[in-house]
Amino acid sequence: MSALEKILPDIRRAAKRVSREWASVTTTEDVEQEIVLHLLIKDTAEKLADFDDAARGVTLYRIGTQIAAQERIDYDHFTGNFRYSTNDVRKILDLDALLKIRERTSAEEADLDEGMAMLRKRHARYAEIVVLRYRFKEPVDRRVLHRAVDALTECMNSVHTGRRLAHVEGPGTRKVVSSEAARVQTAIQESGRAGEGRS
Known part of the structure; x- marks a missing residue:
């Protein structure tokens, strides 16, 4: 069994805890995958496997929290929005x-x-x-x-x-759309064919 496989249950626990605290930003699966990727890139799984359970848990939680925080920064940058953890x-x-x-x-x-x-x-x-x-x-x-x-x-x-x-999108900023145009728009969106920039 590899060091990464050995600590996988700890990674899952840390990912679950982080995703609970950052529910509006990420998911357990995403955090778990990102922690594994981080450990593979840094080649630190073996070192973590030698930690005692408490220290390993704290370290994995910190890594997960850093990942979630970066995801929020990326999201904020992309959308101009802000989400609280x-x-x-x-x-x-x-x-x-x-x-x-x-x-x-x-x-x-x-x-x-x-x-x-x-x-x-x-x-x-x-x-x-x-x-x-x-x-x-x-x-x-x-x-x-x-x-x-x-x-x-x-x-x-x-x-x-x-x-x-x-x-x-305050008052007066939306275009008035005819009922026929609205019906067509809804049909396009529901069929999954609406693309970027299509109206």
Whole structure:
């Protein structure tokens, strides 16, 4: 058995953890493949196989996190968009953003406020858990908190994307399309024949 095969279960565990935290950016399979590729390029699988379990897990998690962060940078560069990871959201919450009475609100805090409003509508219990932990500093079930922050992250990304699209495609920026043209466009898209630049 090769060193890479020996540590494959550890790679899968690290990839699963990273993909949970960066769910809006990557998948478990992508992170797993990228970690394997990284280890092959750097020729470090054998060295990692000699690490104790805890050190190996931490190292693989760090590699996976770097991969996910780079994917987000690439995505941002390509689309001009921004996506939060669950770690980003935790950092914003850890800075007591829910406690602040603000004269000015940063973009992140605005996304947090609107994300919390969306979370209250979608899943009131998760919103309550976030408030208990980060506003009132009450102890809460860690697993439920993890799911609540995941849900809040999804809401914040949705809010941010919606705001960006509203800015790009604000009132008066869309062309008026006849019902016949709209029907044809829909038929083309549904048949999978719509290409770049086709209208």
